[in-house]
Amino acid sequence: MTLAQHLDPTTLRQVFGAFPTGVTAVAGLVAGEPIGLAANSFTSVSLDPPLVSVCIATTSGSWPLLRCVPRIGISVLASGHEDMCRRLASRTADRFAGLPWWSTDDGAVLLAGASAWLECSPHREIVAGDHHLALLSVHRLAFDADTAPLVFHASRFRRLAD
Numbered sequence: 098m099t100l101a102q103h104l105d106p107t108t109l110r111q112v113f114g115a116f117p118t119g120v121t122a123v124a125g126l127v128a129g130e131p132i133g134l135a136a137n138s139f140t141s142v143s144l145d146p147p148l149v150s151v152c153i154a155t156t157s158g159s160w161p162l163l164r165c166v167p168r169i170g171i172s173v174l175a176s177g178h179e180d181m182c183r184r185l186a187s188r189t190a191d192r193f194a195g196l197p198w199w200s201t202d203d204g205a206v207l208l209a210g211a212s213a214w215l216e217c218s219p220h221r222e223i224v225a226g227d228h229h230l231a232l233l234s235v236h237r238l239a240f241d242a243d244t245a246p247l248v249f250h251a252s253r254f255r256r257l258a259d
């Protein structure tokens with residue numbers, strides 16, 4: 098195996114995309130309206146204190162608003178949420194119209210039917226190249242062990258096999 102030395106964006110995307118992930122909806126209430134986006138960069142970071150991270154492109158229109166809200170909801174999208182995910186990544190004015198979202202008392206926006214839910218707040222953030230690496234503190238959480246997650250791999254949605 099010869100390792101490529103030319104780190105062009107296409108090769109980087111292909112190699113990064115060889116790592117299968119779940120997909121999350123990262124969302125919060127901004128002036129009473131749900132704002133958020135689809136993100137597969139969600140990662141668990143620390144148990145004590147409870148921390149997770151997401152990487153958000155510096156071009157994101159949502160993040161400058163989300164980073165200022167007291168609570169950010171993270172929903173782990175479920176198998177069958179492919180259309181919901183596309184919607185949350187689209188340029189549609191109101192991504193949440195028609196989606197089964199609800200908000201916590203503190204303004205985290207979560208999606209019904211997900212595999213897991215976390216209520217978080219911004220903890221620390223660094224600029225990492227063309228992304229913001231955002232560490233989030235976890236305040237409350239829940240999961241549904243019977244709901245299989247959506248899987249993203251090689252730029253395609255997939256489902257876990259039994």
Ligand SMILES: Cc1cc2nc3c(=O)[nH]c(=O)nc-3n(C[C@H](O)[C@H](O)[C@H](O)COP(=O)(O)O)c2cc1C
Binds near residue numbers: 120136156157159185
């Ligand atoms: C499966 C999937 C995963 C994605 N993961 C991320 C991610 O981790 N970080 C990111 O910044 N954008 C990610 N995106 C792209 C954003 O959802 C998309 O660019 C969105 O339009 C950004 O919206 P905004 O400009 O309102 O923030 C992903 C899109 C898809 C379909």
